[in-house]
Amino acid sequence: MPDSNKFNLNDTIAILTRTPVALNALLRGLPEVWTHDNEGEKTWSVFDVVGHLIFGERTDWITRAQIILQHGEERPFDPFDRFAQFKESQGKSLEQLLDEFAQLRKQNVTALRAMNLQPKDLKRRGTHPELGPVTLEQLLATWAAHDLTHLHQISRVMAHQYRDAVGPWTEYLGVMQCGGHSGPKKTKAA
């Protein structure tokens, strides 16, 4: 393993436990211009992103970790539905979604800790339906990085609402130039 792999289970849990608290502090009670507007057709609002994070807690991370531990590479993960939140979040408020995310994340971190994973467990492999072989360690690293990619997206979607309001300053604001989610990759399942 190259030195550039900085994975550490406690460092990972440090992100996983903070994300719901940080999103709550950033988003609860915000005017809807920040939470319900998006970046244009077929893009996600902050509300959509939080729904997506919830669906990940329900169906992705811990479920896949259990598949790796129980079945190894023999049983591929179920594909993740990146659009489930458009149905699942209907009729809910952002505040309800934030509560739901916080509760599910807490349960899942408890489940992760209860696995009492050892270094050899982290090297166990599973099969991603598109990416092929992946390790449990990579799955857990991705869980934390997935929080960060959506915090990155949330800050960009919010900044987009002021793209015109900032006038000439737009060229100094890196977030207005971010193409991090553009291209065909954004349509793939996580």
Add this chain to the structure above:
Amino acid sequence: MPDSNKFNLNDTIAILTRTPVALNALLRGLPEVWTHDNEGEKTWSVFDVVGHLIFGERTDWITRAQIILQHGEERPFDPFDRFAQFKESQGKSLEQLLDEFAQLRKQNVTALRAMNLQPKDLKRRGTHPELGPVTLEQLLATWAAHDLTHLHQISRVMAHQYRDAVGPWTEYLGVMQCGGHSGPKKTKAA
């Protein structure tokens, strides 16, 4: 004014008041891999970014708003030092910086509210040393968007630490492809 300008003073204050709380929730107590590592030579760590936000509170936003209100376009703003934090933050902990940022932001939002700005005030113009004429409204919009560009940067710098740990998932994570801060623009003053 085009409809695409969504500026609203209360919406702006809603961001300004939340940023220090959100950063505190996200960052306080994190292992140093997340807060003190950067993206490579001449890039900023999360610690550097928080120091930069502090320096903005001290010298940029409210100071420039006062210059616009008192002198209009006649007196250009002083250039902003984007590298001041490398000296100013020396010897401090991230927790100290978070406290300092929260306190300064609170004072500055109080000062902003005390200005009791009316629509005609928001259209008043000042002179940016590089960008030329700007309005008070654009300055205030940029204050909020500047918070968001650095939240965007912080999430990217943090995700970068797991660039190798996530293995093949890197292609699904938009944050790993973000070039939002690259190019010559990043060297300019805000």
